[in-house]
Amino acid sequence: MSNLKYISGGVTAAKGFLAGGIHCGIRRNHSKKDLALIFSQTECDAAAVYTLNKVKGSPIIVTGQHLLNGKARAVICNSGNANTCNADGEQKAKLMCDYVAEKLDISADDVIVASTGVIGQVLPIEPIRDGVQELVNALSDNGSGGAEQAIMTTDTREKEIAVEFEIGGTVCKMGGIAKGSGMIHPNMATMLGFLTTDVSINQSLLHEALLASTQKTFNMVSVDGDTSTNDMVSIMASGLAGNNRINAKGADFDTFCEALNAVNTFLSREIARDGEGATKLLECHVTQAADTQVARLVAKSVITSSLLKAAMFGADANWGRVLCAVGYADCELDVNKVDVSFESVGGIIAVCKNGAGIEFSEDLASKILAADEIKINVYLNSGYSEATAWGCDLTYDYVKINGDYRT
């Protein structure tokens, strides 16, 4: 996209959005924020996508009800507790919306609610009830970082981005924050993303764009193969940019989708890079596939292989593990046509041709795999479709983080 520019501001970059985060007391550690708020000064078209796990967090269920009308004005999210598998979970998720709606003078139905943390522990609602005034006071037009910090768990880096682009000559903005995997009392690799834009766009197109982009970005990330109960990505579009409202597919919609992909791709890569215990970002790029579905299945299969992830940790050019994962991907393909290469800032090296090994320099391979971003290229030589998936290496620290006792 030629006119896309990266800017600062995260979820408050787009016109009409404020954000903030505080420590309200769900977590015992006072220096870690645990409650985030994003607020739109006007009614937004809104859409969200949710985890496909049959066990769904209570906030997911409540948000689904609130977005039935395609409208929203705020996002409230706590970390430290997933509010999932609790008998009183829905009631408490609704209370979170009620508290914030009252203080902001909006309808509780216009609130998106999310939680991330340990599953199956009763959510203490008092810290949220008592903290919501302070939370509203913390709202500001440079509060994206505060909100991001409040949704982080064992994330080691903030994941925030904003972009500027033009639709029909009108300058528009879009921003997002996300959290990856891990907590102090570690549990699900819960993935959350909150996006804002000032583009004016028809809600069903907004939803369609979000679904399509999620397929290519967030759904192509794997840290450990465990699909969380609380995953959610939401977008609110305020319309304040002043562009001609996007009411149909065409060039403007394409521009919007491209901006959305840029934002989601950035956040997806950052989530994979910051996977629990990770030292390396892995990117599997599958090309020349018979169709997109095959490309995606193969890319995700490779990126999810524990054996490959451990090999990448050890900078071991063990391409047999790539081929093995290609072979058990749930789709039709001709394994005798598969080529594989490893790539990084250190260079690129072909290791497999037509499904069989070829001679290569182990020294060069080690050098390439020593980098902290590794690209695994899989050429299926069977068509013209491609896909990319992101993951991370499997390290001692993943075991440490997830083997530690919860309390």
Added chain:
Amino acid sequence: MSNLKYISGGVTAAKGFLAGGIHCGIRRNHSKKDLALIFSQTECDAAAVYTLNKVKGSPIIVTGQHLLNGKARAVICNSGNANTCNADGEQKAKLMCDYVAEKLDISADDVIVASTGVIGQVLPIEPIRDGVQELVNALSDNGSGGAEQAIMTTDTREKEIAVEFEIGGTVCKMGGIAKGSGMIHPNMATMLGFLTTDVSINQSLLHEALLASTQKTFNMVSVDGDTSTNDMVSIMASGLAGNNRINAKGADFDTFCEALNAVNTFLSREIARDGEGATKLLECHVTQAADTQVARLVAKSVITSSLLKAAMFGADANWGRVLCAVGYADCELDVNKVDVSFESVGGIIAVCKNGAGIEFSEDLASKILAADEIKINVYLNSGYSEATAWGCDLTYDYVKINGDYRT
């Protein structure tokens, strides 16, 4: 099965079978055997099941051809090299059969061939050619242990069993050896099992029994979710027990299947217990499922979850991870009916009822999870079917074994 008795002898317990193993030089370590042979003094009905990976090891392809007629007399298997993804793989797998057939004066078509080790490295055939006479000399009626040692890779314990049972008043025997996951230069979690019996049984029933039993046993094991390219389980039935040949389903076939399940269940548990880096055997027992398929999918989903495996390593009663894995199992079920308990020699403790947490003693839970065999009971409360899956915990050593460089 009332008349089942565990006996010694492994694959040589049944009448007519000899076995042995030697170091021929595929491995550099002279103290580790690397070539195994099992030989039947008479023609056997034989069957095998193979990996579903689309990338198949060359020995798998050759064995598939040799078993087209349902007959076999020998198994040859090397460790240290998988002979997979090599341009000359099939040719070398056939040579292995030729060498052993010549020395044993049998047809090469009657040889089952298998290999386990690194994928994509050319198999040196000379050590096998030059070692086959010594291998044949090593055959004996107490050589099962030697054959087992020769197929082991990073396995830390031998996996061998034999049982005695009666069919129509005739004493019959069945034995098996297997290898689990890991190598000195680690690669695929290749799983091999070789079974022998002196039961007389129709080949198509033999094949049917093996398929059915494998579904319930070996296919319910997961160490790391990576489906190998070289998995194979074969069975040879010499018929020398002298029972009335099993030519139809009925009581005798049922007895045979029960014995087969006992052998395969034992070997499957031993493979899981000896998973790479494992300190604990995990058994997930799913009951009250709507059908067997649901029970199997749920049991395997739970046992494969990296997060749960890491929690079990840490003796953490993090039941939310069990429910999460139940929730993403690829089948229909009502998550609000699910109960979960943890069990070991230390006792049993309920941790989740109707999909929600219940109060439990963390002290007792820790004590239960400190054992080296943990049972995770999942009650779906939706029917009368059940299934069991086996796995192991995820430990630092798994990362170490698989992150180390191949050479």
